[in-house]
Amino acid sequence: MSATSAPIQIKGLRDGLLVTLGDGSWAELQDLLLRRIDEQPTFFQGARLVLDVGAHALRVAELSSLRDLLSERGLGLWAVLSESPLTEQTAQNLGLATRLSKPHPEEPRPLELPPENMALWVKQTVRSGMRIEFPGPVVVFGDVNPGGEVIAGGSVIVWGRLRGVVHAGAAGDEQAVVCALELAPTQLRIAGEIAVSPKKKGEVGPEVARLKDGRLVAEPWQ
Amino acid sequence: MTAKVVTITSGKGGVGKTTAVANIAVALASRGQKVVCIDGDIGLRNLDVVMGLENRIVYDLVDVVEGRCRLRQAMIHDKRLPELYLIPAAQTRDKSAVSPSDMVRLCDELRPECDWILIDSPAGIERGFRNAIAPADKVLVMTNPEVSAVRDADRVVGLLDAEEKGPASLIINRLNPAMVKRGDMLSVEDVLDLLAIELIGIVPEDENVLVASNRGTPLALDGKSRAGQAFQNIARRLMGESVPFLDLETHNLLQRIFAGRK
Numbered sequence: 001m002s003a004t005s006a007p008i009q010i011k012g013l014r015d016g017l018l019v020t021l022g023d024g025s026w027a028e029l030q031d032l033l034l035r036r037i038d039e040q041p042t043f044f045q046g047a048r049l050v051l052d053v054g055a056h057a058l059r060v061a062e063l064s065s066l067r068d069l070l071s072e073r074g075l076g077l078w079a080v081l082s083e084s085p086l087t088e089q090t091a092q093n094l095g096l097a098t099r100l101s102k103p104h105p106e107e108p109r110p111l112e113l114p115p116e117n118m119a120l121w122v123k124q125t126v127r128s129g130m131r132i133e134f135p136g137p138v139v140v141f142g143d144v145n146p147g148g149e150v151i152a153g154g155s156v157i158v159w160g161r162l163r164g165v166v167h168a169g170a171a172g173d174e175q176a177v178v179c180a181l182e183l184a185p186t187q188l189r190i191a192g193e194i195a196v197s198p199k200k201k202g203e204v205g206p207e208v209a210r211l212k213d214g215r216l217v218a219e220p221w222q
Numbered sequence: 223m224t225a226k227v228v229t230i231t232s233g234k235g236g237v238g239k240t241t242a243v244a245n246i247a248v249a250l251a252s253r254g255q256k257v258v259c260i261d262g263d264i265g266l267r268n269l270d271v272v273m274g275l276e277n278r279i280v281y282d283l284v285d286v287v288e289g290r291c292r293l294r295q296a297m298i299h300d301k302r303l304p305e306l307y308l309i310p311a312a313q314t315r316d317k318s319a320v321s322p323s324d325m326v327r328l329c330d331e332l333r334p335e336c337d338w339i340l341i342d343s344p345a346g347i348e349r350g351f352r353n354a355i356a357p358a359d360k361v362l363v364m365t366n367p368e369v370s371a372v373r374d375a376d377r378v379v380g381l382l383d384a385e386e387k388g389p390a391s392l393i394i395n396r397l398n399p400a401m402v403k404r405g406d407m408l409s410v411e412d413v414l415d416l417l418a419i420e421l422i423g424i425v426p427e428d429e430n431v432l433v434a435s436n437r438g439t440p441l442a443l444d445g446k447s448r449a450g451q452a453f454q455n456i457a458r459r460l461m462g463e464s465v466p467f468l469d470l471e472t473h474n475l476l477q478r479i480f481a482g483r484k
Contacts, residue, residue: 060386065323068352072321093384125418127380128373145376145416163416 008033013100016048016078026056030066037073048078050100057084064094095129119154126150126164135171146186152176165189174211183207183218190216223256227329227339228460229358230393233374235345237366238395238425241435242453243342244272245442249457251306252442256336258297258307260328262354263344264319267311274438275300275308284312287324293331302443305336317349322356329357338460347381355382360460361390362422367397367408376417391422393456398427423456424467425449 007022007029021029037044049070058080067077079097082088088098120134121141128147132138137154148164150156155176156168162180167189169176174191188195188209195209195216206221230239230246243259251257260283261269270276281296286309293309300306312319329339343354355361361382365375375392382388394413401407410424428449434441441450442457448468455465 060384064385068322068356071349072323095381095384124383127383128377130380143416143418147373147377 008036010036013050016050017044018050018052020052021054021056023054026058026062029056030069034069034073037070037075041073045074048076050079050081051077052081053084053087055083057086058082058090059086060090060093063087063090063096067094067096120152122150125160128164137176144180144185155179177208177210179206179208179221181206183209188216223334223337225258225329225333225336225339226460227333227341227357227359228362229262229341229343229354229360230362230364231343231351231354231378232345232364232371233347233378234365234371237364237371238431239345239364240268240272240342241431241440242362242364242393242395242425242456243269243340244435244440245450245453246457246460247273247306247338247340248300248303248440249442249454250338250340250460251300251303253457253461254305255338255461256305257338257340258309258332258336259340259342260309261311261342262325262350263342264311264350265313265316266344267313269342270298270308270310271438272435273300273308273440275310276438279310282310282312283328284315284319286328287320293328307336317344317353320353322352325353326357347378351378351381355385355387358387361387362393363390363417363419364393364395365413365417366395367402367410367413369408372408372413372416379417379419389419391420392417393423393425394421395425396427397424421467422459423452425452425456426468 007024009020011018019033070077077096079100080087080091081098091098119137119139121139122132123141125142126132126140126144126148128145131149133151135153138150138152138156140150140158140160143160144150144158144162144164144166146163151167151170153171154173156166156178158180161182162185164185165187166178166185168178169191172191176190178188178190182204184197188197190211193211193216207218208221209216209218230243232239247257247259259269261267264284270279275298278298281291285291286293286296296309297307298310300308332339341354344350363375363378365371379390382390394410397410398407402409414421426448428447430441430447431449441447442453444450452468458465
C-alpha cells in the first residue's frame with residue numbers, strides 16, 4: 001500500500017492522532033478505520049483523534065455514530081477538520097472542535113474579514129453552551145440565551161431576545177454595533193470595550209448598542 | 223406492540239428525574255400499558271429504590287449488555303401492577319460499561335414486547351446522557367423553576383437539537399405557586415419564555431413525593447396527591463390525550479399560556 005493513495009493516513013500530533021480520510025464511500029472508510037483500530041487496540045487506546053475528512057459532507061447521524069463507535073473503543077473524537085461547510089456545522093453542533101488549537105492561544109487570533117456584506121445567518125436560538133464564531137457580521141433569527149455566545153468580526157443583529165454574551169467587532173472594529181429586539185445581555189463587548197447591561201424596568205423595545213467616544217451605549221432603535 | 227422509547231433528562235442533578243420516571247411509569251401501567259423502565263444511571267442507581275424493587279435485583283443492565291443473562295431475566299416485575307417492569311442499573315460499574323449502540327440494540331429488542339420504554343438518564347451531558355438519549359423516540363427535559371436548573375435544561379435542549387433528537391418536551395417540577403405569587407420563584411411563563419419548547423407537565427412541590435420515594439411506593443399509585451395527579455396527567459398526555467394543566471392557584475397565568483399555545 002503506497003502512502004499517498006492510502007485511504008486512511010494516521011499521524012501522531014503533539015496531543016493526539018491525526019487521521020486523514022481519503023476518497024471513497026463514507027461507510028467503507030469508517031469500516032476501514034474501525035478495523036485498523038481493532039487490529040492495534042493498544043496503539044489507539046485512550047487516544048484523542050483529530051479527523052480530517054476532506055470534502056466528505058457529513059450529517060449529524062453519521063458523525064455522532066462514528067463518535068459513539070470510537071468512544072466504545074476508548075477513543076475520544078476531539079476535532080473534525082473538513083472543507084465541507086455542512087460537516088463543519090455538524091461538528092460544531094456536536095460540540096467538536098473544527099480547527100486545531102494553537103499551543104498558545106492567549107494571543108487574540110486576528111479574525112480575517114470576509115468579503116464585504118458576507119454575514120452568517122443563524123436560524124435558531126443560540127442556547128446555553130453554544131458558541132457562534134464568525135469573522136464577519138452575524139444575524140441570529142432567534143434568541144441568544146444566557147450561557148450562549150456570539151463572537152463576530154462585524155456587527156451582530158439578534159431578531160429576538162439577547163440574554164447571553166455577544167462580542168461584536170472582535171477583531172477591533174469599533175464601528176460594529178449590536179442590536180436586538182430585547183437587549184439584555186449577560187455581557188456585551190464591542191471591539192475592546194466590555195459592559196454589563198443595567199437592570200431595566202418594564203418593557204423596553206428594540207435597542208442598538210454602539211461605541212460612542214470609547215464608551216458602550218445602548219439607545220432605542222428608531 | 224411497538225414501544226415508544228421516552229428518555230427523561232435534565233442536565234442538572236436532583237431535579238426529580240428518577241421520581242418522574244417511576245411515577246410516569248406507574249401512571250402508564252395503571253392505564254393498562256405495558257411499561258419497561260431502564261435505569262441509565264450506572265454506578266449511582268436509584269430507580270429501584272424509588273420503585274421499591276431494590277431487594278429483588280438479581281441481574282442488571284450491564285449483565286444484559288455483557289451477555290451474562292437474557293433480557294427477560296433482568297426485567298423485574300413490579301407486582302403492584304400487571305405490566306410494569308424495571309431493568310436496574312449496575313451499581314458496581316460506571317457509565318462506560320454501556321455504549322449508545324448497546325442501548326439502541328437493547329431497546330430494539332424490547333420494542334416489540336411492550337408499549338413504553340422509559341429511560342432514566344443520569345445528570346450531566348457526558349457518556350451516561352448519550353447512552354440514555356441514543357435510543358429515544360421522545361425526550362422529556364425536566365427542570366425546576368430555578369435559574370441554574372433552567373440554564374442546564376437550555377444546554378440540554380440545544381444538545382438534543384444538535385443530535386437531532388428534538389423537539390423535546392418540558393416538565394417543570396417542584397413548582398411552588400405561593401412562591402411564584404410572591405415573585406420569589408420563576409414562573410411557568412418565565413421558564414417557557416427562555417426554553418421555548420412544548421410543555422408536557424407541571425408538577426407542584428409536594429412533601430408526599432419525598433415520603434413516597436423513601437417508602438418505595440410511587441405517588442401515582444394512589445393518585446390522590448397533587449403531584450401524583452400531575453404525573454398521571456403527563457402519562458395521559460404521552461398517550462395522546464389532551465388534558466388541561468392543573469389549577470395551581472395561578473389560574474390566570476396558566477390559562478394565558480394555554481390560550482397562547484393553542
